[in-house]
Amino acid sequence: MRVVIVAENASAKLGGEAFDPLHYFRVLRSRNIEAHLVVHSRTQAELQAMYPEDCSYMHFVPDTWLHRLLWFCEQRLPRRAGEVTMGLLSHLYTQSIQRRLIHQLVREYQIDLVHEPIPLSPKYPSLMFGLGVPVIIGPLNGGMEFPPAFRSRQNYFEELTIAVGRQVSNFCNRLLPGKLRAKTLLVANERTKQSLPKGLRGTVIELVDNGVDLSVWRPVAPVPKEPNQRVRFVYVGRLVDWKAVDLLLEAFQPVAAQTDAILEIIGDGKLRQELEALSQRLGLTDSVIFTGWLSQAECAKKLQQADGMVLPSLLECGGAVVLEAMAMGLPVIATNWGGPADYLDSTCGFLIDPTSKEAFVNELTDAMIKLSLSPELRLSMGRAGLERVQKYFDWERKVDRILEIYQETCAEKPTQCIGSGRAI
The missing domain is CATH 3.40.50.2000 (Glycogen Phosphorylase B;)
Structure with missing residues (x-):
């Protein structure tokens, strides 16, 4: 051939x-x-x-x-x-x-x-x-x-x-x-x-x-968190309007207040300065980290340290980052619209219906709080996501x-x- x-x-x-x-x-x-x-x-x-x-x-x-x-x-x-x-x-x-x-x-x-x-x-x-x-x-x-x-x-x-x-x-x-x-x-x-x-x-x-290239995106054995160790969510993608990172920041404000969780935003784009300013206005300076663009290998290391992935994109035909997070054994929260709906199911994450801005933001908040408060749920969803990737998306x-x-x-x-x- x-x-x-x-x-x-x-x-x-x-x-x-x-x-x-x-x-x-x-x-x-x-x-x-x-x-x-x-x-x-x-x-x-x-x-x-x-x-x-x-x-x-x-x-x-x-x-x-x-x-x-x-x-x-x-x-x-x-x-x-x-x-x-x-x-x-x-x-x-x-x-x-x-x-x-x-x-x-x-x-x-x-x-x-x-x-x-x-x-x-x-x-x-x-x-x-x-x-x-x-x-x-x-x-x-x-x-x-x-x-x-x-x-x-x-x-x-x-x-x-x-x-x-x-x-x-x-x-x-x-x-x-x-x-x-x-x-x-x-x-x-x-x-x-x-x-x-x-x-x-x-x-x-x-x-x-x-x-998913499973030689790059490989899970590590989960390590129980120390009592004072903060739960870490991660977003990976461009900082552009249709990714709806502004709505993610709004949704994360009550999560940070109730659980002391951290949100790391990996990626760059024309909206970065605007999103950093929004994070400051929402009082999230100590809870949200803007990391910038990283290589695949560097992203993989970041995901190994994370507890969950969030992708609030409103116009995502594909969404390979969802599969990469699943391959790392992470539960995923994503929009029930486009590509992520083809990859995720209720065993390995949360699909949030984009019915209105208020409902969308509230459901993102609820899903992040549920994962923050339940190590067992994070573990079970992560295992299910890994199995699904290995079976269908390698x-x-x-x-x-x-x-x-x-x-x-x-x-x-x-x-x-x-x-x-x-x-x-």
């Missing part, structure tokens, strides 16, 4: 969906499978330092003046509006270069298939077609909106841009028909399947988009399934239609 993994970025530092192609490449190469990685050069130094023995399997798109101009423009727009305008143009420009490069790789290395794991959006058009080999796209995960009670957190311009973008997505996918012509499309859930463009030719298979098992899909895709006849095989 000779495979090309193609993506805009593959990176541990960038985080988010950039982890996915990195993990596919890492695990496939560890199994001595001839996997080539085609990405933008912005992550070249990182990747070559991480995998020096595999440099000959990495191929990079140069960073041009047009990339830099589009990025500059994207940064001046609201996040989601920038992604579906300047970000999309930059992605398609990168893919036009990648397409030429992949044509060369197919001829030179007799590639069997091309796998495009990101972008996760089911609406984004793709230029990965006409390559002379089957194409797999996904797992995709998207089609999300803010919960109805929190739509006001999205400004009107951003909402309008996204609505218009979704309306024209079918036209764009016909103009650039990578998804329509893909042999196999992978989707994380039914919501994403319903958001796919019309007119697909390929087989659609359900497969969770996130996984990257090694996920790649086992991907290899099956690779084989099935290469074995399919060109005339095979949607609904055959393992399609859903």
Whole structure:
């Protein structure tokens, strides 16, 4: 099997969906499978330092003046509006270069298939077609909106841009028909399947988009706390509006007052100063720690010292950090909306319904207090979460399934239609 993994970025530092192609490449190469990685050069130094023995399997798109101009423009727009305008143009420009490069790789290395794991959006058009080999796209995960009670957190311009973008997505996918012509499309859930463009030719298979590298995220044996030792909660993620860290701080105020617990916020973003100021106004200076960005290994050490994870995000298609906390044996409190709802159940954490701001904040508070006051509950939920991750979300098992899909895709006849095989 000779495979090309193609993506805009593959990176541990960038985080988010950039982890996915990195993990596919890492695990496939560890199994001595001839996997080539085609990405933008912005992550070249990182990747070559991480995998020096595999440099000959990495191929990079140069960073041009047009990339830099589009990025500059994207940064001046609201996040989601920038992604579906300047970000999309930059992605398609990168893919036009990648397409030429992949044509060369197919001829030179007799590639069997091309796998495009990101972008996760089911609406984004793709230029990965006409390559002379089957194409797999996904797992995709998207089609999300803010919960109805929190739509006001999205400004009107951003909402309008996204609505218009979704309306024209079918036209764009016909103009650039990578998804329509893909042999196999992978989707994380039914919501994403319903958001796919019309007119697909390929087989659609359900497969969770996130996984956990259990060589990094490993639990340690729980140590009973001393009587004066404070319970520690941790949040890991960017400090941006849709992550709702401001609501987490409001929810934590009564927790700190009643239990003397600590909240450590790991991550950085444009709202950091604003959130630090809010923490001071709420009187949480001695109870909330802003740590900033940390590497995966450093985050793992922090989670080993924690008693629970809280992710109050209101627009989380995935949420790999939830799985990473579960892999460390931590109970998790997360929003019952999007990705976390696919990972958690009542045995290993709390899913908080985003029905209103007041109810959401109160239920976050209640869940943190329950965990603070019950070491037994923290232990039982942590064990259940670890078992669930090992059974369903280990990257090694996920790649086992991907290899099956690779084989099935290469074995399919060109005339095979949607609904055959393992399609859903």
